[in-house]
């Protein structure tokens with residue numbers, strides 16, 4: 001857990017960004033030849049355990065939350081898990097991620113499935129996705145989600161303050177949100193697609209970590225540009241700098257538009273190459289995604305059986 005540090009404006013201004021170099025590096029990551037065969041399956045299973053399995057829709061009901069929880073507990077078909085000898089590894093997703101109104105039923109459903117507590121219940125809060133409600137309402141939303149059973153809270157930062165360059169105000173709000181989270185882990189969503197520049201993305205990352213973010217997260221999934229690699233490179237660089245300054249490890253969560261197994265491998269390799277093996281697990285890395293798991297399960301089926309599954313063979317995907 002990151003308890004944060006005092007606001008230090010000088011930490012925001014130490015970095016310069018060479019945009020062409022960042023884009024070149026991001027391009028290399030995306031085009032890399034992917035790992036093959038059993039190594040690929042192992043990495044895909046790792047990706048599964050890092051997923052925040054998400055539903056964030058206006059038409060969410062108990063029935064799709066129920067389905068989400070079933071998938072969270074048993075994300076990959078048993079025969080595929082057995083084929084790779086993973087049946088004793090307890091393969092589950094990292095968390096389910098829902099709106100605050102759905103937290104209580106998530107808790108109840110996971111309990112009814114005898115899910116162990118390693119599946120976290122994450123809830124977006126603070127006027128997600130825009131954050132345009134009074135601070136008192138945003139803080140109350142966090143407290144209620146935690147009271148209902150959320151063990152992780154994904155907050156959104158105040159983009160108005162960020163775009164005005166009022167970083168200390170961003171810091172103060174996020175700090176209050178951290179207090180409202182209590183023992184729940186706090187992920188801070190930067191909504192990078194709305195921040196305007198790499199410099200702002202770096203400053204927002206650093207400000208949130210100083211204020212106590214346990215994870216920094218790219219996007220809500222509702223912006224027009226969501227999780228992209230160049231932005232991720234800037235954010236993980238901020239994580240590395242914060243670690244060098246404080247000795248505190250903060251996690252990273254790309255979210256929004258991550259749909260394919262190949263994407264998930266690219267994100268994992270970014271973590272491994274930029275931050276090292278200690279960041280390639282679900283304590284330090286999550287993939288926020290509503291429709292990624294199906295493609296990973298399809299690829300694992302292919303790794304196991306050498307053909308793609310017919311739709312009826314992965315009915316819950």
Ligand SMILES: O=C[C@H](O)COP(=O)(O)O
Pocket residue numbers: 054056097219220221222255256257258288289290291292
């Ligand atoms: O936090 C997670 C995102 O809202 C998921 O976005 P997605 O639906 O594009 O996967």
